[in-house]
Amino acid sequence: MFFFGSIWAGLALGFLAGLIVAIVSAYLTINKPYDQLQIGFGIWFLTEGAAGFLYFMTMNTKFRVEETLPSFNGLDVVFFATIAITIVYYLVIHRTKYGLSVVAAGENPGAADVAGINVHRVRWICTLVGGSLLGLAGSWFSIIVLRHFFYNMVAGYGWLAILTVIFAGFAAFPTFLAALFFSFLIGMQTRIQVYGFLPLPREIILVLPYIFGLILLIVSGVLRKKTSAPAALGHPYERE
């Protein structure tokens, strides 16, 4: 981004970085039967460290992005893009043959296999799409939201994203709404800090969205009783 002097190049690089990480992760968890949780933690530590390391290696000065994305009524294109992604995702999953393959590969890969679906290919594609979108989101957060970079800047928002999906029961539109809701909480937290509505220490205010999220998750978990996570989530598939 700094090298190219364009936020678009920055976002594209973020997308690409996400894709590369997804390739590594897909190979290790799909082709090799390694535990997704372990690989996930490994990749987390590695990429978080690598991001900081590369940043300090290549740039000595602090930078600040001045350029902005095109926006309408104060909402930049990313907001509209997320709506579009949600709709496209919904249509693909529920209306197309690819959607059936994706659901089957995640719920019952054995059934997908005997239906002639290449389970590994479907999982590869899903991981790559997910990884590159995550990369895009991360670079957006740094370039557009914070307008600079510092170590550990995402502050666990990735975890909040996982929580959002679980809370929304792995469904498209509920996830979108839940994400809006959590964004609202995070926005509130900054404003509470700035305007000082609540006579609470800063540290407490900082963790409020997480505490609130945790409570919601527990409540929704109790109400739902059964998990809506795909049955084969995290299970490598191999023919016996």
Added chain:
Amino acid sequence: MQEPSKTDNVLLEMKGITKRFSGIVANDHINLLLRCGEVHSILGENGAGKTTLMNILSGLYQPDEGEIFIDGRKVAIKSPSDAVKLGIGMVHQHLKLVDTLRVWENIIIGYEPTTFSFIRREEAKTKIMNLQHRFGLHVDLDAKPPDLTACDRQKTEILKVLYRGARILILDEPTSLLTPSEKVKLIQTIKRMAAEGICSVPFITHKLPEVLELSTCLTILRKGKVVATLNANEIGTEESLAEKMVGRTVLFHLDKKDVAAGNTMLAVEGIEAFDERGVKTLNGVSLSVNEGEIIGLAGVSGNGQKELAKVIMGIIKPSKGKVTFKGEDITRSNTLARRDRGFAYIPDDRMAEGIVPDLSIKENILIGNHRKAMFTNRWLINDEFACKYAQETIKRFNVDTSDINKPVGKLSGGNIQKIVLARELSRDPTFILADKPTRGLDVGSQEYIRSVLLKERENRKAILLISEDLDETMMLSDRIAVIYEGKIMKILPCQGTTKDEVGLLMAGHCTAS
């Protein structure tokens, strides 16, 4: 000897099929011939290689040697989609349905009618409904598999295969999850489809009555080899089939020695209980089990047997009623306390409750016994003793392996059940609760498990046998208690009682006596 003149209607021929899995020969030069409109039973014990052979035919495995011909042409089946193209479809023993997809989506998956990748829903549904009409396979298309009965799930799988235009419909033990009345319906459907020439059916099974009822041809496998190929008129009796299948004479009528029943060991009185959905499934059950006696609890599944077993083991608490053991009230005591009193439990669902599939044989034999002093050095498990104990136990119970470190999940059904028996009976119990102990097992393993139970009876153990297999109940029990809708209809002495009498009680008819 009849001339093989009907070569013109040979649909499928498998020649010299051999498949090895890491050194073990699962299929050893198997030949199989399937003619049009035939129900060709493939009979064999668990692990005889039936499923492997059919997985080869349906493209899931590649054979190491051998050739497959369809309509006289040599074919290569490299994947399940190749098999579908050749008109081969398989209904797997463990059904392959996606629980979150609707029935119609499950049927069309992989073969959807689409416009720009979007599924043409109405067209798909109409096509399925036409099939349903033609074959009389009625299932609610908008339901999801978990809401269906086992029979409807089975029908969904058959529809899936027919939707893809299969001429060869492979059924892998399709009746193992069905109730008796569902079995009858399914068998009728299969018969009709074959008779009308819609499909030819390779039918994998180890159940002899089904073979006799359905087959127009029969191949028997033992240890990966074909031991006999018989036409309908040569099939013979259950006994002769069993002998060919197991390789020795199988006793369908076990010797039951006279054992004088002793004191009452376990008694339940007026038990009422609810199942996990909150439905009252036990409605005042009373019964007692004496020393040296087998009580057979007969009934159609779902009439409260499962809950009664759980109440007796202390897994669920009854809302009303009393459980006593040797006259002592144990209604409130927990499972551990009951096991310490000498309760042994052979659960209905052996994979979920009987064993931990990923743990080794040794560990599975240890579970529940691990608290006993002889297995521990103060705080740690005495591994040396545990190994010795496991070795001796699996030898005593004829488990077909010597490697006690093997994960139990890798064993065959019969051997898994022997591990459960080994663990439960090596505790030297006083009361044994056996819930469908032979379900899904081949005749050889069934015979063994039944004989073990009879031996325990001779050792003056009190045994409660829950079974859906009326023949088994009649063969083993001293008294038969019939359960219907959470109530004991009647308790009959086994001697002098006919199967019909019990059958009527199981269906809820009170016989005048």
